[in-house]
Amino acid sequence: MRKSRLSPAIQDRLIEFFVSGTTARTAAALVGVHRNTAAFYYHRLRQLICQVVEDSTPFFGEIEVDESYFGGIRKGKRGRGAAGKVPVFGILKRGGRVYTKVIPDVRSSTLMRILEEKIVPDSIVYTDSLGSYNVLDVSAFHHVRINHTDQFVEGRNHINGIENFWNQAKRHMRKFNGIPKEHFNLFLKECEWRFNNPEPKAQLAQLKQLVRENLA
DSSP states (O other), rough: OOOOOOOOHHHHHHHHHHTTOOOOHHHHHHHHHHHHHHHHHHHHHHHHHHHHHOOOOOOOSSEEEEEESSSSSSSSSOTTTTTOOOEEEEETTTTSOOOEEEEEEOOHHHHHHHHHHHHHHOEEEEEEOGGGGGGGGSSSSSEEEOOOTTOOOTTTBHHHHHHHHHHHHHHHHHSSSSSOOHHHHHHHHHHHHHSSSSOOOOOOOOOHHHHHHTTT
16 A cells, blocks of 8 residues: 655554544644545554454354345435345354444345354354345354344343444445435445444544555
8 A cells, every 4th residue: 555645743643533433524623634545544554454354254143144234325216125225234242342244135145145254153143034044044153043023132032232333334435415426335344343343432543553564
């Protein structure tokens, strides 16, 4: 990745604003650079995050999985499969990390490829009542289904963790007033990284290290 022409001091300030969740436009005004400069630097930070966020360690234990749709309000079909929205699949280890992936559809074959790659057999997998998860009943996993029409939580039978992540991710993305579809995965992986590294000081240290190795 090409080195940045910005001074180390300006880069440090932009990284701090990025970690705090400040938009590039606001950061540009506070730092004293053009808004396009700040936006491009933010873009490069997200590229760095996307390069390091992948973790090949498989999930095991109690796992929540769910699908969600991202995008602005569109006319026409609503809910699952809503027109113009981006489908995303998520896996969350209770008390641990989350993994997300943009998917073409929510068919059983699509989801099972990811589940078999990312989750250790004999793990307990909690899902909602989407029909695509029926295949889990005859899989190597212990499948627990939550019917949201009846209840959202019954003891440990819930998917509140992954749904909490979706809420956090959508709240973070909403401040940008629209994200280009070709860059959506970068923003998604940023949200995954923030969730898996919740301490701002740790985020700051990690980003500065990545910048030193790639942009400085």
